[in-house]
Amino acid sequence: MNTKAIIEVNPQLPYSVEEAINRLRINVSFFGSDINKIMVVSSEPNEGKSFVAMNLWKQMAGAKEQSILVDADMRKSVMVQSYKISREDGKELWGLTHYLSDNKKLEDCVLTTDLEYGDILPNANNIVNPSLLLESSRFKGLLDLLSEKYRYVILDVPPLGLVSDGERIGHLCDGAILTVRGGVTPKSVVRNSIAQLERAGCPLLGIVLNRVGAGSGRYYGKYYGRYYGSKYYTDKYYSDKK
Ligand SMILES: Nc1ncnc2c1ncn2[C@@H]1O[C@H](COP(=O)(O)OP(=O)(O)O)[C@@H](O)[C@H]1O
Numbered sequence: 385m386n387t388k389a390i391i392e393v394n395p396q397l398p399y400s401v402e403e404a405i406n407r408l409r410i411n412v413s414f415f416g417s418d419i420n421k422i423m424v425v426s427s428e429p430n431e432g433k434s435f436v437a438m439n440l441w442k443q444m445a446g447a448k449e450q451s452i453l454v455d456a457d458m459r460k461s462v463m464v465q466s467y468k469i470s471r472e473d474g475k476e477l478w479g480l481t482h483y484l485s486d487n488k489k490l491e492d493c494v495l496t497t498d499l500e501y502g503d504i505l506p507n508a509n510n511i512v513n514p515s516l517l518l519e520s521s522r523f524k525g526l527l528d529l530l531s532e533k534y535r536y537v538i539l540d541v542p543p544l545g546l547v548s549d550g551e552r553i554g555h556l557c558d559g560a561i562l563t564v565r566g567g568v569t570p571k572s573v574v575r576n577s578i579a580q581l582e583r584a585g586c587p588l589l590g591i592v593l594n595r596v597g598a599g600s601g602r603y604y605g606k607y608y609g610r611y612y613g614s615k616y617y618t619d620k621y622y623s624d625k626k
């Protein structure tokens with residue numbers, strides 16, 4: 385039996401942001417049942433990967449799609465601290481690195497949540513070099529196992545521009561959502577990330593243009609969807625409230 389997690393959830397997001405994530409969820413669902421393991425990635429830190437991954441997972445679970453959020457940023461994960469994740473039974477929190485390197489059982493690492501259809505596999509112990517773990521058969525086996533059990537496996541991963549983890553993980557995923565910090569990340573850097581995903585053989589499912597105008601205290605952004613190169617959808621959302 386999995387234990388339940390205590391998570392301090394985000395304050396309620398503005399309706400327009402909820403709606404943008406909802407559109408992203410619906411567009412991902414249009415890709416069909418082959419798209420199951422999805423990584424949320426960016427070129428640089430602070431572009432909103434974890435924000436998008438967490439909210440996409442929440443909405444998928446809310447739509448009664450069995451979903452798991454995997455914190456695969458094993459170098460510099462902040463999810464446990466940001467959302468103050470702990471175990472309801474008070475025991476030590478174990479996560480992805482414990483499963484991969486300490487041979488812990490999966491049911492001791494995966495936690496249920498208040499969302500009936502949403503589980504999480506946190507990362508409770510950062511490590512300096514996860515490359516070998518990501519190349520291990522245990523990691524690939526884990527993704528296979530999760531994709532049998534869950535309709536969506538959402539992976540929050542390190543930035544593509546810094547380390548090769550994202551490419552390694554992308555190679556094992558069915559697709560990627562690229563988060564881009566609007567007005568900050570140069571186009572050349574974004575192009576480079578798209579080329580990296582292509583090299584990894586990971587189809588680009590969509591681009592989220594995020595945090596546009598965040599400096600002025602607004603939630604503001606655009607969502608673009610791409611399917612193997614052709615743009616199929618654009619939208620714009622913003623709110624004055626934070
Ligand atoms: N659309 C958004 N609106 C407002 N704040 C955001 C948005 N996206 C991200 N943030 C905030 O920006 C910071 C960086 O986002 P985060 O998801 O942690 O980035 P990453 O995982 O790419 O490093 C966090 O404090 C997060 O809450």
Ligand SMILES: [Mg+2]
Nearest residue numbers: 433434457462
């Ligand atoms: Mg992050």
